[in-house]
Amino acid sequence: MSAGTDPASKPDTGLVPVAEKVRLLAAEHAAAADRDRRLAPEVVGALREAGFARHFVAAGLGGSQGSFTELSRAVQIVGEACASTAWCASLAALSSRFAAHLPAEGHQEIWGESADTFVVTGQPPMGKASVVDGGHRLSGRWTYVSGADFAEWALLCGVVAGDGEPQARFFALPRKSFTVLETWDSVGMKATSSHSVVVDDVFVPQHLSYDRTDMLTGRNSWSDVASHNVPFQAVGGLTFIVPAIGAAQGALNACVTALTGKKLSTSAGIDLVRASAQIESARLLVEQNTAVLDDRAFTPELMARNERNAAYSADTLVEAVGALVRAAGTSGLSEKGALQRFWRDVVGAASHVALRFETASARTYPAALLGT
Missing domain, CATH: 2.40.110.10 (Butyryl-CoA Dehydrogenase, subunit A, domain 2)
Structure with missing residues (x-):
């Protein structure tokens, strides 16, 4: 397959429609989660029931054995309501993928009783x-x-x-x-x-x-599941940029709500349009990344591009949510409103070391471009 294969052709485990239910529940608890600095037990339970933890677990152990494309879409949906919930959903799935490198006996010990660990x-x-x-x-x-x-x-x-x-x-x-x-x-x-x-x-x-x-190499002696045999560089910052995209979309939705019924200034309109384009561009770049992963197109150039895409998207999203706060005006910074929370969350997510140019793409992409 080529890296351009239609993502819709990937196997569907049903995670995306279930993620919509998680989004609605996470939205109810988002403000309290931000205040209390922890997810509500109901939200954690919903993540488990939806299947985020089992997404990359082998089917033979009761897992979903799903794709990167499907996970990305589901995490983004959850992120539109609560970035922290989406972050934990993403990490739950990817951590199980890392654990799949353990010997077979280790698989049984972790997932033998439940693939939702x-x-x-x-x-x-x-x-x-x-x-x-x-x-x-x-x-x-x-x-x-x-x-x-x-x-x-x-x-x-x-x-x-x-x-x-x-x-x-x-x-x-x-x-x-x-x-x-x-x-x-x-x-x-x-x-x-x-x-x-x-x-x-x-x-x-x-x-x-x-x-x-x-x-790091993606070599797995204990599992032939495709997602268990992926070089670390190819995944890059996908784990962390996807929740940020969802949060940025949540910020856009909150900004539109804040501006509805108000007279829109020219500068606010420009900020709104530019931010919406930046968020969409980040989403498209991440779709490139998941296509590389699901199609197993692990060339040095495409793996380096994945790192570049994630780091660039992080910078772009920070700029986008800043513009949305500016467009909304003083009301956008209300502690009772969601916009300022999404703004803080996107900035926080973008600070992760995996999304920094100097620690990711700057090391590999120039060499890929120059063939050195």
Whole structure:
């Protein structure tokens, strides 16, 4: 297949229509979630029931074995109501995809009883591990682990010291093996529960660990499911830009509501039109990315383009929501209104390291363009 294959041709698991129900529930709880800095239990339950956590889990384990295109569309729908809910939905799906690199016995331990298990990920190698009989012992503290409040398993990266070069590995731990410290205090994406996870000298058996290189290269020795064999670079910042697109659309909707019935100035009209085009362009760029992933078009050029698209979209969305706040005027900054919340959420999402030009596309896209 080419990277231009129609996304509508991808297998449909039914996640998109169910996401509309999650959007409606998330909208009811969005203001409270922002105030309380956590998702309501009803919303977490709705994410589970909708199938976000099982989206990339193998069908043989009761999972949906879905596509990146379908997940992206569903997350954007949820993001129109609550960016934090969409962020957790996206991370729940992608974290399960990371966990699929574990040995088969690990798959059974995590998903044997339910494909809807919530897995969270600490990607930076912030822990230290030592080799022991049957596995490793792990200690460390991982910051910004989104969804930590309701996580049932955590997939955490640590460095294993040995006689040779240190090796980075991922370790899967059940909830009883780690502690959550409520350290998340960002003014945006408040309800993502992106807290710190602490592990203190915990034994991790061999079947709950794998070499980080497997995730980076997309090499999976234990699963032939297409979505489990995707290079990390190809995914790029997709996990984080998709909730931001939904939130930006939510900001546009809130701005239109605020301006309805008012006399529209020329400058406000220009801001509104430009912002709507910027949001739509970000959505189209992300559709390019998901087509690459679902069509398995993992050329260096297309993978670098995926990184570029995500970083560029983040910058564009920040500009767009700023213009929407300007267009709405003073009313757009009302704490009782949704627009200022979406504005904060988009800015917060865009600050993620995976969406920064200097840490993503700037490293790879020039080389792809120049053929070096």
